[in-house]
Amino acid sequence: MTSYFNELITSDKNQTVKLAKALLTQARQRKKLGLTVLEGTHLIDAALRSDYPFVQILVAESAQTHSEVQQILTRLPTYTPILTLSDALYTSIRSLGTGIDIMAIVTIPTPRLAAIHEDCLILNDVQDSGNVGTLLRTAAAVGINTILCTSATAQAWSPKTLRAGMGAQFALTVYEGLSNADILDYVKVPLFATSSHTDTLIYEHDLRAPMAWIMGHEGQGVCAELMQCATPIALPQPNGQESLNVAIAGSLCLYETLRQRQYS
Amino acid sequence: MTSYFNELITSDKNQTVKLAKALLTQARQRKKLGLTVLEGTHLIDAALRSDYPFVQILVAESAQTHSEVQQILTRLPTYTPILTLSDALYTSIRSLGTGIDIMAIVTIPTPRLAAIHEDCLILNDVQDSGNVGTLLRTAAAVGINTILCTSATAQAWSPKTLRAGMGAQFALTVYEGLSNADILDYVKVPLFATSSHTDTLIYEHDLRAPMAWIMGHEGQGVCAELMQCATPIALPQPNGQESLNVAIAGSLCLYETLRQRQYS
Numbered sequence: 001m002t003s004y005f006n007e008l009i010t011s012d013k014n015q016t017v018k019l020a021k022a023l024l025t026q027a028r029q030r031k032k033l034g035l036t037v038l039e040g041t042h043l044i045d046a047a048l049r050s051d052y053p054f055v056q057i058l059v060a061e062s063a064q065t066h067s068e069v070q071q072i073l074t075r076l077p078t079y080t081p082i083l084t085l086s087d088a089l090y091t092s093i094r095s096l097g098t099g100i101d102i103m104a105i106v107t108i109p110t111p112r113l114a115a116i117h118e119d120c121l122i123l124n125d126v127q128d129s130g131n132v133g134t135l136l137r138t139a140a141a142v143g144i145n146t147i148l149c150t151s152a153t154a155q156a157w158s159p160k161t162l163r164a165g166m167g168a169q170f171a172l173t174v175y176e177g178l179s180n181a182d183i184l185d186y187v188k189v190p191l192f193a194t195s196s197h198t199d200t201l202i203y204e205h206d207l208r209a210p211m212a213w214i215m216g217h218e219g220q221g222v223c224a225e226l227m228q229c230a231t232p233i234a235l236p237q238p239n240g241q242e243s244l245n246v247a248i249a250g251s252l253c254l255y256e257t258l259r260q261r262q263y264s
Numbered sequence: 265m266t267s268y269f270n271e272l273i274t275s276d277k278n279q280t281v282k283l284a285k286a287l288l289t290q291a292r293q294r295k296k297l298g299l300t301v302l303e304g305t306h307l308i309d310a311a312l313r314s315d316y317p318f319v320q321i322l323v324a325e326s327a328q329t330h331s332e333v334q335q336i337l338t339r340l341p342t343y344t345p346i347l348t349l350s351d352a353l354y355t356s357i358r359s360l361g362t363g364i365d366i367m368a369i370v371t372i373p374t375p376r377l378a379a380i381h382e383d384c385l386i387l388n389d390v391q392d393s394g395n396v397g398t399l400l401r402t403a404a405a406v407g408i409n410t411i412l413c414t415s416a417t418a419q420a421w422s423p424k425t426l427r428a429g430m431g432a433q434f435a436l437t438v439y440e441g442l443s444n445a446d447i448l449d450y451v452k453v454p455l456f457a458t459s460s461h462t463d464t465l466i467y468e469h470d471l472r473a474p475m476a477w478i479m480g481h482e483g484q485g486v487c488a489e490l491m492q493c494a495t496p497i498a499l500p501q502p503n504g505q506e507s508l509n510v511a512i513a514g515s516l517c518l519y520e521t522l523r524q525r526q527y528s
Contacts, residue, residue, distance in 0.1 A: 130394060134509050143503040164509075171503070203527045236522060239407040239435070245398050245428075248515045251508075255516050258500060263467045 008061060010086040012093075017085065020058055020105060021093040024159055030108065036157040038104045039096045041068045046167025048075050052106060057082045060090035060101030069102050095159050108157045111173050113148075117188050120146035121254070122214040124183075124222050126246055129154045133164020134247040135215060140168035142258045147174045148183060152217075180225045187212050193222045194249050195232035202233045207257040215250040272325060274350040276357075281349065284322055284369060285357040288423055294372065300421040302368045303360045305332045310431025312339050316370060321346045324354035324365030333366050359423050372421045375437050377412075381452050384410035385518070386478040388447075388486050390510055393418040397428020398511040399479060404432035406522045411438045412447060416481075444489045451476050457486045458513050459496030466497045471521040479514040 009017060022029040023037045030036050035055065038044050047054070054076065061084055063069050073082065085093075090101050121139045126132050132154045139147060147156070154161060156174045192205070193214040214230055216222035221243075222230065235244065235252055243249070273281060286293040287301045294300050299319065302308050311318070318340065325348055327333050337346065349357075354365050385403045390396050396418045403411060411420070418425060420438045456469070457478040478494055480486035485507075486494065499508065499516055507513070 134512060137509060138512055141501045141503055141508055166509075201527060203523060235519075236526065237405045238522070238526070239405055244405055244515075245401060245511075247509075248398060248402055248512065251512045251516065252519050255499075258502070259467060262502070263465060263500065 008084050008086060010089055012089060014083075016056055016058070016083055016105075017089065017093060020103065023105065024093060024095045027155055027158060030155060030158065034108050034110065035105055036108050036162070037159055038106055038162060039094060039159060041072060041100050041102060043162055043167050044072055044102060044104050046170050047104065047106065048072065050170035052170055054080050055105040055107060056080070058090070058103045058105070059084055060087050061085065062087050063090075063101040066100055068100055072102065096163075109174070111175055113175050113178070113182060113186050115188050116146055116148075116186055116212075117210065118146060119144050119210050119257075120148060120187065120189070120212045121250070122183060122187070122191070122212055122226070123147065123149045123153045124214050124226055125150050125152040125217040126215055127152070127154055127218050129158055129160035130164045131218065131245070131247040132156060133161040133166075133168075135250045136161070136165040136168040136172060136174070138247075138251040138254055140165075140171045142254045144254060145172055147172050148178055148187070148212075149174065149176045150180065150183065151177045180223065183226060184229060191226065191230035192233055192253070193227055193230040194235055194253065195221070195227065196234070196243065198232040198234050200232075200234060201236055202253065202256050205231070205233055207260045211257070213250065213253050213257070215246050215253075218246055270346075270348070272348050272350060274353055276353060278347075280320055280322070280347055280369075281353065281357060284367065287369065288357060288359045291419055291422060294419060294422065298372050298374065299369055300372050300426070301423055302370055302426060303358060303423055305336060305364050305366060307426055307431050308336055308366060308368050310434050311368065311370065312336065314434035316434055318344050319369040319371060320344070322354070322367045322369070323348055324351050325349065326351050327365040330364050332364055336366065360427075373438070375439055377439050377442070377446060377450050379452050380410060380412075380450055380476075381474065382410060383408050383474050383521075384412060384451065384453070384476045385514070386447060386451070386455070386476055386490070387411065387413045387417045388478050388490055389414050389416040389481045390479055391416070391418055391482050393422055393424035394428045395482065395509070395511040396420060397425040397430075397432075399514045400425070400429040400432040400436060400438070402511075402515040402518055404429075404435045406518045408518060409436055411436050412442055412451065412476075413438065413440045414444065414447065415441045444487065447490060448493060455490065455494035456497055456517070457491055457494040458499055458517065459485070459491065460498070460507065462496040462498050464496075464498060465500055466517065466520050469495070469497055471524045475521070477514065477517050477521070479510050482510055
């Protein structure tokens with residue numbers, strides 16, 4: 001076993017520890033610094049498979065000898081700084097429950113928006129990190145690689161969204177902080193959105209050409225400005241319940257698009 | 265405005281307050297007592313629409329005059345006990361964030377299992393309350409009314425699951441705490457489950473006859489004992505990502521079943 005470890009950090013005054021803690025807990029700091037934290041071996045593994053650059057690795061002392069941690073460390077570029085924290089200190093900053101105690105500080109990509117002519121998913125002020133992460137995961141599964149988020153959408157790279165996305169973020173290009181005007185200016189494919197004000201079911205629409213699905217706020221749905229530029233479609237709800245969860249509705253739309261193109 | 269309120273409770277030693285707090289925080293107590301708590305006007309309204317019986321209502325003092333609270337109170341059976349809590353006390357026990365501070369203690373239904381010949385959804389040790397609630401919500405939307413949960417599945421009537429289900433629980437018959445043997449003995453329709461060990465896509469299966477969908481544990485999937493009695497089906501994942509979130513996978517299966525029956 002190779003040793004990658006230097007001194008042991010035990011103080012919460014350590015600058016990197018303070019940084020990791022701030023990034024794990026404060027959306028504002030993530031946004032200001034353009035950094036986030038990947039917690040656990042699964043996300044770090046996904047990042048490594050995508051050749052994603054790491055700023056810094058933090059490992060709990062007792063996790064150093066774990067085989068999955070060792071395996072990750074052998075794959076890191078040699079210049080990656082690795083910090084070892086006492087177990088008590090690591091536990092005091094982590095946001096996940098018990099697991100393999102390793103985290104990575106990484107930069108949040110900021111792709112430059114240009115005209116979009118391919119399939120994409122627009123998240124219009126989706127509030128819940130779990131919903132955003134789940135939608136990214138489904139988009140990655142069906143091969144939609146372009147995601148556009150309006151400014152009130154939950155952060156795509158927050159620890160919670162990363163967890164729900166299970167690493168899908170690394171397979172996607174995610175544009176964040178967009179205005180409605182940005183969406184309408186740059187998206188060159190037709191917009192579609194679910195709506196309770198139409199009876200035309202999704203199955204009656206031809207979804208085979210490149211298109212943009214818009215998913216909206218959990219309570220209010222897609223905003224009026226985008227909705228009036230979109231084709232409204234209905235998902236069937238024979239039992240007359242209230243609307244579906246937005247991650248479910250979005251996934252049904254993405255999969256029906258896939259089905260029409262490849263399996264019908 | 266009618267006044268429904270008697271004395272104001274300010275002490276956390278009050279027996280009903282202690283009970284509500286225990287039910288909101290302890291799965292064990294909910295199971296032992298067969299009671300749970302509905303928080304917020306939305307769930308209470310859904311319960312009232314289903315003529316669901318209430319054991320007790322708790323309202324924060326400042327919420328008494330809220331129009332939605334007044335509207336709920338006029339619809340309660342006259343014998344329903346209503347307790348008013350000081351705002352500080354209410355805030356100290358609630359599990360939701362800020363909202364309209366009203367909660368109801370209700371009994372958890374315990375339907376008696378009998379042979380099942382209709383469509384149903386089997387939750388085989390699904391761990392996450394959010395996933396269970398979301399699956400119940402989708403099941404209610406497509407009109408599948410029978411839910412069977414094996415014993416390690418997250419509680420269908422916990423405050424978190426109720427929140428994710430948005431009141432779907434009141435429209436469903438949910439059997440909990442079942443063994444694999446119970447499932448195999450009582451479910452008389454064919455079993456289907458998603459699997460990564462088959463290439464036969466869901467679109468290639470005929471899903472028009474009554475059937476049971478099994479959704480499994482987030483990490484391990486459906487257990488071997490049930491899987492070997494089920495027809496494995498694949499959901500397409502052209503981009504080769506890891507498996508979908510179980511609530512997404514389940515909802516895609518339920519909606520493809522609906523599509524084949526009504527819209528193809």
